[in-house]
Amino acid sequence: MMKRVMVIAGGTWQVPLIKKVKSLGYEVVNSNLYEDSIGFKYADFTGVMDVRDKEKNLALAKEYKIDAVLTDQSDIAVPTVAYVAEQMGCPGIGHEMAELFTNKFKMREYCRENKFKYPEYRLCTNVEEAIEFYRELGKKVIIKPLDSQSSRGIFTIESEQELRDRFAETEAFTNSGDYVLVERYIEGTEFTVDGIVIDGTHHTLAISQKEHYAYNRNIASKLFFTNYNETFDYDLLRKTNDELISGTGIKYAITHSEYKFEDGDYYLIEMAARGGGSRIASDIVPFMSGVDNYQLLINAALGQTPSVEDLHTSDAEKMKERAAVLEFLDIESEGKKITKIEGVEQINAIPEILQLQLEFKEGDIIEKAQDDRSRVGFFIARAESKERIEEIEKEVKNTLKVSFES
Secondary structure (H helix, E strand, O other), X not given: OOOEEEEEOOOHHHHHHHHHHXXXXXXXXXXXXXXXXXXXXXXXXXXXXXOOOHHHHHHHXXXXXXXXXXXXXXXXXXXXXXXXXXXXXXXXXXXXXXXXXXXXXXXXXXHHHOOOOOOOEEEEOOHHHXXXXXXXXXXXXXXXXXXXXXXXXXXXXXXXXXXXXXXXXXXXXXXXXXXXXXXXXXXXXEEEEEXXXXXXXXXXXXXXXXXXXXXXXXXXXXXXXXXXXXXXXXXXXXXXXXXXXXOOOOOOEEEEEEEEEEOOEEEEEEEEOOXXXXXXXXXXXXXXXXXXXXXXXXXXXXXXXXXXXXXXXXXXXXXXXXXXEEEEOOOOOOOOOEEEXXXXXXXXXXXXXXXXXXXXXXXXXXXXXXXXXXXXXXXXXXXXXXXXXHHHHHHHHHHOEEEEOO
C-alpha cells in the first residue's frame, strides 16, 4: 500500500513540500483553514480545519491512517505536527521541542541557561511591568508576542507613551496567554540562517544578510544569500548556530533562525523548526547548498534516518560562489490608484529570476507594509555569483514601472 504523508497547512508556501512528497510517490493528506486552499489542488485527501486545532488534525490523520506528518514555512502548524506525530506514533520533534522552537520567551531562557548571547529581557503580563523594565534598562526596547508569525505585533519602542499605545496590540497576537516579551533592542546587522538537524546534530546550509524598510526596522526588505561575507564572519555564525540548535536536543528538523551581530558576537533573535518562508527552504536553500533538504525531511518523517553523507556535494567549490536574493518591493501609492504596471514580462524573461510576485493590480491603492504579510510583492533571483545578483537587482528596479493617477 502506498504510504500517506500528512502536510499540515496548505497555503502557497506549503505547495512545494506537497509537490515534493507527491514526486516521491507518496499520497498526501492536507489540512488547512480554507476550502479553496491552494495546497488542496495537489493533495489526494483534504480536510478544512484550523492548523492550530490539534484534535481535528489528529482525527484527519486517523481517518486516513497516515504514515508521517510534517509542515514547512509555518510556525503555527509546528505544535500541531508534533502532537499528531506523538499520538500517531510517527517520528516527530515532540511537544517540548515544538514549544521551545515557537515560544520566544523559552528561546531566551534557553540561551541564558546555556550561556549563549542574549539581550536583557522580561516576560510581562501588563503594561506597568513593561514600563518598569523599560525604565530599568533606560534604552530602546522591542516588544513581541510570544508565538505569532510574520512579524505581527512586533514594535520598536523608544518612549513610555509608545509602550502604552502598543502593548495591548502586541499582547493580542500572543496565542498562549496574556503575555508580552520585552527585550533590549539590538542595533546590529541581522542575518537569517537555514539548516537541517540530522541525528541530533545541526548543519547550517544557507545564510542571508538582511536589510529592512527605513520606515519599519522590524520588517525585512531584502535577504541577500552568499556562502561567505567580506565584512562578517560566517564561519563564526555557522558555529554559533550549529552549537545552539544541536544543544537543544532536537533530533531532526529543518530550521530557520535569525541573529543580530553586536560587539563581535551573534545574538539569537529567534529560531524555528521549519524552513524559511517565501520559498527560502524550498528553492533557495537547495540552490545555495546543493542539499535536497525536503527529501531528507520527508525521509526522516517516515522513519528513514538521513545520513551526514547526504549533505556532501561534488560541486562544493561551485556552490561557494553562488548567491541569491529575496527582495521585497517598496512601493506606496500615497492614496492614488495604480493606472499602469510595466516591465513584468521583461523581468520574468531574465533567466536567473525564479519568481516575480506582485500583490497588486491596476486600480489598486497600496500602502506601506505593516507586517511581513502586507508587503506588496517580491522577486527571487539565483545566480552563480553575487555580482550577477547585483546586476539583476538593478535591472529589476529599472524595468518595473508602476504609474499612479495624477
